[in-house]
Amino acid sequence: MSRLTDLTISAARDGLAEGDFSARELAESHIQAMEAARPLNAFVTETPERAIQMAEASDARRVKGEALPLDGIPLAIKDLYCTEGVLTTAGSHILDGFRPPYESTVTAQLWRDGAVMLGKTNMDEFAMGSANVTSHYGPVESPWRREGDNRALVPGGSSGGSAAAVAARIALGATGTDTGGSIRQPASFTGIVGLKPTYGRCSRWGIVAFASSLDQAGPMTRTVRDAAIMLGSMAGHDPKDSTSVDRLVPDYEAALTGGIRGLRVGVPAEYRMDGMPEEIEALWRRGEEWLTAAGADCVPIRLPHTKYALAAYYIVAPAEASSNLARYDGVRYGLRVPGDSVDAMYEGTRGEGFGTEVRRRVMIGAYVLSAGYYDAYYLKAQKVRTLILKDFTDAFEDVDVILAPTAPSAAFAIGEKEDDPIAMYLNDVFTVPASMAGLPGISVPAGLSGEGLPLGLQLIGRPFDEETVLRTAGVLEDAAGFDARPPAIPGA
Amino acid sequence: MALDRDAVAHIAKLARIRVPEAELDTLAGELSTIISWVEQLDEVDTDAVEPMTSVVAQRLKQREDKVTDGGYPDKILANAPESVASYFAVPKVVE
Structure with missing residues (x-):
């Protein structure tokens, strides 16, 4: 049998159901991986005892025939989510020693469904950053390296610890949060899947607030199916967050079937920016070809305020x-x-x-x-935001989903871009527009750069149409067949 | 607009953040760069545009006005750097 840490969430779910291994064994493998990977600095707090305890409870439920949807699945939690009795820092010195007396709604729902907590992941301070270099607890290293170059690279940010943990096979999945790209950009940098749901799809209650009209929780996983599985547990109305939306949580996994024949895919001209590396343009064109081959119609669209x-x-x-x-x-x-x-x-x-x-x-x-x-400034920006949303609303009269790159580059080395705030901000140039419009977006690993680093493609959907986003992402994932592994998985 | 040293000291005061004297000039440079960069929005004609108030079209839910939580001061105070009885303690405000 392959290593338990190499499984996907869906495969682990099957293996647990068939008794191939126990939740305890699965948790132990991941705890070992977490210890071996300490040089990555992906975690602020490891919670191995809690993981074992939760795994044993999971095994006990399964024996009684009461297994839950995510039973026994080991997950890493971004340190922006309040976890009862467990240090929660938001990557900041100012939250020294803070142990919340309550649990965030999203993590409570993951535990309700049987998931197991491995620990709290490092992140940019208060989720402000695109390289995970602003954390009080030090930068996170990506498990990836450029070919022939052993310099440590950033995992992206702000959910950099979560991205590194999933890419390095420390966790089967992780929670992230996305305000302007903090799930999608690190997913692109580390070769994993990152989904930012529609604003209002997941409760923000108990998640340390950065920008309340933009913040949204979402899953970071190694496959599109796993993202669908996690979202099913994370999403839903919460009376404690008045901006969380009261509408049914669909079966996201079921939405992956059916293909995309006849789907209209918009390709926005404005995302073709000056100075964008040719290999990212080429990957974007390949994405169009893949979707066209699966029966979709790719059409040019305009998003003039991008x-x-x-x-x-x-x-x-x-x-x-x-x-x-x-x-x-x-x-x-x-x-x-x-x-x-x-x-x-x-x-x-x-x-x-x-x-x-x-x-x-x-x-x-x-x-x-x-x-x-x-x-x-502020009022002007909110007016421009109205125009950005209108661009998307107009585009979605003609198309069902939008295809674009996730980030304008592959991962860079720790230390690069740090003396110029605006150069760092430009990392999010392709993710911020969907955030400003509250729309769901996903990054899917689609290829490698000339230097051997992962590059992601992004799909943006209509509000609350995560199903189309996920279905299209599944098609991209199959066509891309991304199976590259980071070269520096500690302990592997 | 360029922000000078005094403007930055004023903003720091508004934000209740102590900024060492020696960092004011650097910060003035950084903040000015960011502010001039965001001023590109002046190119956009927004005369007949309403500012966004909610990104998702939904009515804000209302609930019955009643107490649904609370009654555990010990939990609330557990993380306080300093507390006295059932209160957060701060330096003296009134002589």
């Missing part, structure tokens, strides 16, 4: 962040730097507790919301 999405995002997201992060004041949880007055305590705590990228964004946010500038 080029303004990133700038609008870098007003809206910091503005919401400056408001959300006002709660970190040294009073109720986390770090406190003592001061002579309350203000001195606030300023000291926040000065010391926030890293440089978070400080930049909170200050940009405070500025664009401040008296005299609100209309010029």
Whole structure:
């Protein structure tokens, strides 16, 4: 039998059902992989005892014939999700020692369905970053390397620890969150599948807030089917999040069958950007050919406001962040730097507790919301956002799904792009527009760069049409036949 | 718009973040670069456009106005850096 850590979620589910191995054995294999992979720094907190406990409970349920949909599946949880009694840091110094007295809705639903928690994954501080280099707990290394070059590469971000854990066969799947691309871009960089659902599909309750009108939870897995399986457990209405949508959670796995004959796929001209590497353009064309061969019609579409999405995002997201992060004041949880007055305590705590990228964004946010500038920046950005959504709404009158690259490059080395914030922001140029419009998007590993690094293709769907997105992603996945493995899987 | 040292110190004050004197100039440069970059939005004609308030077309749900949770001050205070009885404690605000 192949190594248990190489299984997909669906294969592990079958193996558990047939008694080929126990949930405990599956958990133990992954705990060993997690220990062996410590040099990647993918986890802030490992929870092996909890994993064994949950796995034993899972085995006991199975013996009684009461197995649940995700029973015994070991998962890694981004450290942005509050987990009861388990350190939750959001990658920030300011949440030192924070053990939430409650569980996020999405993780509670995963445990309800029998999943097993391996630990909490490293991430960019407060999910602000595209390379997982802003974490207080240090950068995450991707298990990938360029051919003939042993320099450590970034896994992308902000869900970089989750991406590295799934790519390095430490976890069968992981949760991520996506505000402007934080699930899809790291998925593209590490050769895995990352799905950002429609805004409102998953509850945000208990997930540390970054930009509340954009944040969305989603699965990171090694196959499209696994993403469908995880989403089925993560999605659903939650009375504790008034923006979570009260509509039926479809059977996403069932949506994978049926093919895409006659499907209309839009190819947006505006995503063909100056300076984009030729190999990414070539991969995008190959994606069109694959979908056409499966019976879809690929047609050119226009999304004229695409080029303004990133700038609008870098007003809206910091503005919401400056408001959300006002709660970190040294009073109720986390770090406190003592001061002579309350203000001195606030300023000291926040000065010391926030890293440089978070400080930049909170200050940009405070500025664009401040008296005299609100209309010029924040209101303007929200108007541009209306136009971006309208572009997509118009396009979806003609097409069913949109095909584009996920990121403008493959992974880069740790340390690159760090002295220029805007160069780092440009990583998200293809993912931010769908985020601004609240639309579902998925990244599917589709090929390797000339240097041997994974490249993803992105599909964007209509609101709440994750089913079409997943079905089309499954076709891309089959056609691409991506089976490359990262060369540096520790312990393998 | 370019932000100078004083403007950055003012924003830091608004955001309640202590910024060391020595970092003000660097930060002014970085924030100015970002602000000038986002000002490309001025190219977009938004005269007849409504600002977005909700990305998903749905009515905000309302619920009955009643207490549905609470009654566990110990849990709430468990993470407090400093607490006294059932209260969060902070430096003295009023003499």
